[in-house]
Amino acid sequence: MSRGFVKEDDQEETPMVPPRADLPEGLMNYVTSKGYDELLAEKEALIKEREDLEGANEKERRIASNLIHAKIQLLNERISSAQIIDLSEQPKDEVRFGATVSLKIGKANQVQRYHIVGVDEADISKKKMAFNSPIALLLMGKKVGEKAILKLLNGERKFEVIDIEYV
Structure with missing residues (x-):
């Protein structure tokens, strides 16, 4: 259905996701093994939070789910680019x-x-x-x-x- 036929109240704003720590373009994403484990634990916590979402209504749950999904996407980029340094x-x-x-x-x-x-x-x-x-x-x-x-x-x-x- 075209967005033109959706009630104004039903439209959702794109959630603003706080950026992760600055990692300039072209700079390697070095992490310690403990740091890598912390990234994975953060991702698991976000997944659990999304699974446990409760809200007053479906719209609130959808907005919260979209925000968590966006955070997970940013986190996945960091995890996939991580280079663990063996101390x-x-x-x-x-x-x-x-x-x-x-x-x-x-x-x-x-x-x-x-x-x-x-x-x-x-x-x-x-x-x-x-x-x-x-x-x-x-x-x-x-x-x-x-x-x-x-x-x-x-x-x-x-x-x-x-x-x-x-x-």
Whole structure:
């Protein structure tokens, strides 16, 4: 039936799906094995949520189902493009993807630890930074004792590599 013969109340808006973490065009979608498992678990949770949908009426269920379906499509793109990096093959003496890096930042005596992970795993509140973030890019290839300098508008910030682990 033509959309011209559908009542205005029956028409549905296309759901707005929040975008996933930014992964610039042409950049490989590196993930840790844990990160890949988290993507799969997220997909399973969305599938279950769609199966368990309840709503006041059919229209609400359809809209919610469409939103979940769109989220699953975006997630499937990330899962299919994911390249799992085997951390046991990373050079132990150098900062690379998957490293947990202990850093002295600036003049602080306190050491901070950050895990360099995939864009979907990144969560700075959990001390996980995306491999394509400016700081992670500065640290790549550094060894214990080496410094990386981040140029800022009002100066610079130094990061000294204190320790590197792959867990």
